[in-house]
Amino acid sequence: MSAARDFLPVRIAVLTVSDTRTPEDDRSGNTLVERLEGAGHTLAARAIVRDERAAIAAKLREWCANPDIDVAISTGGTGLTGRDVTVEAHRDVYEKEIDAFGTVFTIVSMNKIGTSAVQSRATAGVAEGTYLFALPGSPSACRDAWDEILAPQLDYRHRPCNFVEIFPRLSEHQRRK
Template sequence: MNDTTEPRSFIPVRIAVLTVSDSRILADDRSGDTLVERIARAGHLLADRAILRDEKAQIVAKLKDWVSDPGIDAVITTGGTGLTGRDVTVEAHEAVYEKTITGFATLFAMVSFKKIGTSAIQSRACAGVAHGTYLFALPGSTGACRDAWDEILEPQLDFRHRPCNFVEIMPRLEEHRRRK
């Protein structure tokens, strides 16, 4: 059993940010900027950043490229998690996941409900793991990105967070590939 009183040192996580939007460019990507600023403020490293249109094949290709990159530990996407016909980010994520982190959607809905009430039902935020890389799909609103980072991702991507966090199990995410 882990000693929860033993101090731990911070371990920076290498995070890629993808904005999914038919209308945004880097100059006006407020949600992406919010994530990038919070990633840096927390002491993590921005591994890459991109903006893609709401095209499932393009999103899947970028996610697969990033999860195969050993220099990326986590991917956060923003946008495309709603219910409209062009919202395909969730389907792209699901095409890449090896495992789904079902509790993320539940926790995000709880956080959102406190802020926007029953409108939280329209979000399909999700998370999973592929090739030892965490993938998180957040709504495109700046507020949703801020809430997801501040209340879920920042503590879970901090090795010092107790009683458990995503960082401490990162070395074990691909142990199934080492089995004989």
């Protein structure tokens, strides 16, 4: 039996991608903030950007370069319409994609919304030692992703493994030899 670990708070930025949302009516962003703060993590930054690929990627790159941000979670723009470019913007930034994230999110969604889950393109990756997650724009999808995937994976105490314990190794390839 292994020794119990102490909780380690993670510094998380929340990005809402929308042409219409404002801070007053950003229900999905609010859902993520409530969940992450309720879990004991720190809200490191928050922003709303329009559904523009370059603007989304620029904000993600800015946050990846910020040593006070460990994780960036975006909500919105993961669907199939012409304006849904969040996934492409995320992939413009990724050094490595976390392929299984979208699969696991689809499994979680299937249990909630059935075959409608096929319409989401939720994705995740790593860049500059920062985790990046792209979630759909509905509060229920944000709740499902947080409760079923992110909360355990962003908790250092979660076994057998979690994202937090490998933070120090995410950018080891950038160290001098």
